[in-house]
Amino acid sequence: MGKGQGVPGFGLPRPGEGKRGEEGYLGYLMRQAAGAYRNRCERDLKDLGITTAQFTVMTMIAAYPGHSGADLARIALLTPQTVSVIIANLEKSGLVSRSPHAVHGRIQQLDLTDAGRDRLAAARKKIHALDGALRHSLSKEDEQVVRRWLVAVAIDHGEGAN
Amino acid sequence: MGKGQGVPGFGLPRPGEGKRGEEGYLGYLMRQAAGAYRNRCERDLKDLGITTAQFTVMTMIAAYPGHSGADLARIALLTPQTVSVIIANLEKSGLVSRSPHAVHGRIQQLDLTDAGRDRLAAARKKIHALDGALRHSLSKEDEQVVRRWLVAVAIDHGEGAN
DNA sequence: GATAACATATCAGAGGTCTGATAATATGGG
DNA sequence: CCCATATTATCAGACCTCTGATATGTTATC
Numbered sequence: 001m002g003k004g005q006g007v008p009g010f011g012l013p014r015p016g017e018g019k020r021g022e023e024g025y026l027g028y029l030m031r032q033a034a035g036a037y038r039n040r041c042e043r044d045l046k047d048l049g050i051t052t053a054q055f056t057v058m059t060m061i062a063a064y065p066g067h068s069g070a071d072l073a074r075i076a077l078l079t080p081q082t083v084s085v086i087i088a089n090l091e092k093s094g095l096v097s098r099s100p101h102a103v104h105g106r107i108q109q110l111d112l113t114d115a116g117r118d119r120l121a122a123a124r125k126k127i128h129a130l131d132g133a134l135r136h137s138l139s140k141e142d143e144q145v146v147r148r149w150l151v152a153v154a155i156d157h158g159e160g161a162n
Numbered sequence: 163m164g165k166g167q168g169v170p171g172f173g174l175p176r177p178g179e180g181k182r183g184e185e186g187y188l189g190y191l192m193r194q195a196a197g198a199y200r201n202r203c204e205r206d207l208k209d210l211g212i213t214t215a216q217f218t219v220m221t222m223i224a225a226y227p228g229h230s231g232a233d234l235a236r237i238a239l240l241t242p243q244t245v246s247v248i249i250a251n252l253e254k255s256g257l258v259s260r261s262p263h264a265v266h267g268r269i270q271q272l273d274l275t276d277a278g279r280d281r282l283a284a285a286r287k288k289i290h291a292l293d294g295a296l297r298h299s300l301s302k303e304d305e306q307v308v309r310r311w312l313v314a315v316a317i318d319h320g321e322g323a324n
Numbered sequence: 325g326a327t328a329a330c331a332t333a334t335c336a337g338a339g340g341t342c343t344g345a346t347a348a349t350a351t352g353g354g
Numbered sequence: 355c356c357c358a359t360a361t362t363a364t365c366a367g368a369c370c371t372c373t374g375a376t377a378t379g380t381t382a383t384c
Contacts, residue, residue: 012226012237026296026305027199027289029312031218034196035239036319037189042372051372053340056193070362077197082341084364089339106349106362127189134188137314142307143188149308150191152299157198204342213342215370232332244371246334251369268332268379331380341370350361 030153037134044126048119049093055127057086058120061096061110068107077154095119192315199296206288210281211255217289219248220282223258223272230269239316257281 041052050058060072073083087110090096095116099109112120135143203214212220222234235245249272252258257278261271274282297305 012229012233025290025293026309026312027203027293029309029316030196030199030296031214032239033312033315033319034192036316037192039239039372040319041189051339052193068362077194077201078340079342080361080363081343081365085340088364104350104362108363128187131187131189133318134192134315138311142311145304145307146311147188147191149300149304150188150195153195153296154191154198156295157195157202201342213369230332240370241372242331242333243335243373246332247370250334266332266380270333326384328383329381332378333376334378335376336374337372339370339372342368344366346363346365348362348364351359353358354356 037130041127041130044130045123048123048126050095050119050123053082053086054090054095055120055123057083057090058095058112058116058123061112062117062120065111066109068101068104069110070107072110090116199292203289203292206292207285210285210288212257212281212285215244215248216252216257217282217285219245219252220257220274220278220285223274224279224282227273228271230263230266231272232269234272252278 038052041055045052045055056076057072060067060076064071064075069083069087070080072078073080076083087096087098091098095113097111097113099111101107101109138146200214203217207214207217218238219234222229222238226233226237231245231249232242234240235242238245249258249260253260257275259273259275261273263269263271300308
């Protein structure tokens, strides 16, 4: 006795087992899945020297040129402070440049540098490949179900909803 | 002229629109949904003075008593260092106690204090209510599709999979 | 029993993320 | 024109999360 309980690594469920399987709480399963996916992205991006957050912000800058950091924060569901930190790190790495805005004295013009554009293109390849893996267990119909659900969750948990 | 481009807040998509809608990348949609849900949990837990990470670890301690911090890290898909930080903060708040382990000199016995148990019970109510909201747009069949997908994602993106 | 291999816990440092506070700029109403 | 309000950017502080390094304890091998 004195064993079987208090012994490390004994009887622990792995992902997909017990409370960690299909009977678990949806919120828990989402946290688990999002965490696993995020870690995976982070690992794949590591050789490029950028993080997933930096990838997101670079993508935003490319997609919505001329917008303020506050705008980027809104569409990324982040706070302006967070975006500010990320941009500071991107500038330190020479991937993004900040310059005075032409028509607005307070906001700053954000642009990818040449190095930033190259890095983004390389990162995109990797992330898009991962997107395929995300889809591989889904039929066409089930994929639509999942997409609709993800969008619904984002919409009615965003801001002060409910 | 000089307007319509470079003017803040103009023509930005909201969640569910454009690239942020059902045609977007699955990974992006998941990041968006998980972020919104996480923010929502954080806000609901705020009056209890705990974070979602602390809620997760307290739940683990209650569910797998007698296990090491390293074990908790494994089942939570976190690193031992992260769990160590969270437990340190929980101890500082008087919600968790650390004591020498009975049969193993290196690991430490983790227990919820009375205050910790009360706090966990209250937090559980709130989080479980949110789980209902997560499900409300899904039929029974679609919920199973989503659950299977989330588990599959967690399994084949965990560790060094692929 | 001594040693090698492994597990546990923690420190240090980086980056991401939040809340709260502060400073500077725009914009609109008197 | 002046001031109130809103927006933008940033600083400070807290917590979460990772990687890498270190110290200590356990287990297996010889």
